[in-house]
Amino acid sequence: MIKRFLIAIIALVIVAGGIIGFNLFMSQLMTNIFANMKAPPxxxxxxxxxxxxxEPGIEAIGTASAARGTDLAVEAAGIVREIRFKANDTVQKGQVLVQIDDRQERADLASAKAALDLAETALKRARELREKGVSAVSALDSAEAAALEARAAVAKIEATLSTKQLTAPFDGTVGIPQIETGAFVAAGTPYATLQDRSHMRVDFALTEQQAALVKPGMVVNLTSEAGDMALEGTISGIEPKIDPNSRLVTMRAEVPNAEGGLTPGQFLHVRVALPVxxxxxxxxxxxxxxxxxxxxxxxxxxxxxxxxxxxxxxxxxxxxxxxxxxxxxxxxxxxxxxxxxxxxxxxxxxxxxxxxxxxxxxxxxxxxxxxxx
Structure with a gap:
């Protein structure tokens, strides 16, 4: 019985040793295979x-503005009789945009011109009489003073009339009307914006170190936020002082805008081209x-x-x-x-x-x- 038990144990040890040895052999074989295997190129x-x-450059963010742009305002109070423009109209310098009621001023002007005619006639008669020696010098002086006063009265009313007829100060594109016909407007009331978009300015800021590399006349490349527009301009002005709060120097570039791609207030990516x-x-x-x-x-x-x-x-x-x-x-x-x-x-x-x-x-x-x- 004991003999059979020992034989079984010996057989089990031989089988287990064979299995372990085979596994060790296969593991070493696989290791050698992978160690010598080369990865493909x-x-x-x-x-x-x-x-x-x-071509080095300096990058910045700029804001576009019209070379000539302003908010138009009423010069004298009154009732709006006529608005002679529409939003986005292209207007010429001197073109009438708004007419304020001026009937009273025109009546005053007619009266002043009649008084001027009378004063001029009296002055002419006083001169003729003085030449004949039949009037005093004081009479001629009074006639001349009256004529001067009459002319001044006419000029004053004409100046008042000009403030009732609002005209474009320069060529450009007019914005949305901010007043209505028949409304009473006070002096200083804005009635539209006028922008000359044919020539634009772009203002941007650089650090003190960057500003030292920039000079007037250098080329500036501009692109829109969407990247769908690219323009070229030149540096036209450099602020002579550094902003004490931001420690930045303001720059200005002039940009031709014949096609009207730039809009006042638009943000732009700015790149100042430095020497190659x-x-x-x-x-x-x-x-x-x-x-x-x-x-x-x-x-x-x-x-x-x-x-x-x-x-x-x-x-x-x-x-x-x-x-x-x-x-x-x-x-x-x-x-x-x-x-x-x-x-x-x-x-x-x-x-x-x-x-x-x-x-x-x-x-x-x-x-x-x-x-x-």
């Missing part, structure tokens, strides 16, 4: 690093990978691994130092040299040292020698 698209022209620099290395921003360790790119280089007969293409992660940004490109200060092959598509599939092959058909960016804006 990863397809990447590359761009050659070149040095070229770089040569021999600058720049890359699309999508090529650069940012991380906690810094900015980096993948560079494709030809290497010959130990024991290999032929060279292979490998992607190496290279840390770089970036500088200024301009549009979709970024300046590279350190880390790359002219002629390097930089991966511009497929970086997310790469690790440093990965074997790759070049397939530029999947490129997401156009190769460019330098940043041009």
């Amino acid at each position: 990863v397809p990447v698209s590359v761009s050659e690093v070149t040095a070229g022209s770089w 620099e040569e021999n600058i290395i720049a890359l699309p921003q999508t090529v650069v990978t940012a991380s906690l360790y810094g900015d980096s790119v993948f560079v494709v280089r030809e290497v010959t691994p130990e024991g290999a007969d032929e060279p292979q293409l490998q992607a190496k992660q290279v840390f770089i130092k970036v500088g200024r940004h301009a549009g979709e490109r970024v300046e590279i200060l350190e880390g790359l040299s002219v002629g390097d092959q930089v991966v511009n598509a497929g970086q997310n599939k790469l690790t440093s040292g990965a074997q790759v092959f070049i397939d530029n058909s999947q490129s997401l960016v156009e190769p460019a020698p330098a940043a041009e804006n």
Whole structure:
């Protein structure tokens, strides 16, 4: 009985040992297979690093306003007799826009002109009599004074009449009427806005350091918030003092607006173009990978691994130092040299040292020698 029990135990140990040994053998075999297995090459698209022209610029946000624009107001109180414009009408300088009731002033003017005619006749008669020596000098002086007073009375009433006829001070586009026919309006009541949109101004602010780089006459590129409009202007004015509250310097650019794309009050992206620099290395921003360790790119280089007969293409992660940004490109200060092959598509599939092959058909960016804006 004991003999059979021992034989069973020995058989069980042999079977268990065989199973364990087989599992250890298979595990080691799989480890060796995966250790010697090479990952297939990863397809990447590359761009050659070149040095070229770089147009630096200063970015800001500006507000558009008309070169000539004002809120029109009533000069003298009265009843509105006629409104001679509609919203968004294009008006000419001197065109009558609003007529205030002036019947009383016209009646006063007729009376003043009749008094002037009488004074002029009396003056003429006094001069004739004085020439004949039959009147005193004081009579001529009185006649001349009366004539002057009559002329002044006519001029005063004509000036009052002119304030009842409201005209456009310059060519432009008139806004929505803010008064109604038949309404009584007081002096100073605004009745519309007038904007000359053929020529616009854009005001924006820069820091003290940025303002030191800007001079009158520099080119300014403007784009709308939606990006559907692009215009060009020039710096026309720089505020001679720094705002003590914001520590910013106000700039003004003159912008032709013949097509009427700009509207007063519109927000715009402003870029002041600085002098062009040569021999600058720049890359699309999508090529650069940012991380906690810094900015980096993948560079494709030809290497010959130990024991290999032929060279292979490998992607190496290279840390770089970036500088200024301009549009979709970024300046590279350190880390790359002219002629390097930089991966511009497929970086997310790469690790440093990965074997790759070049397939530029999947490129997401156009190769460019330098940043041009």
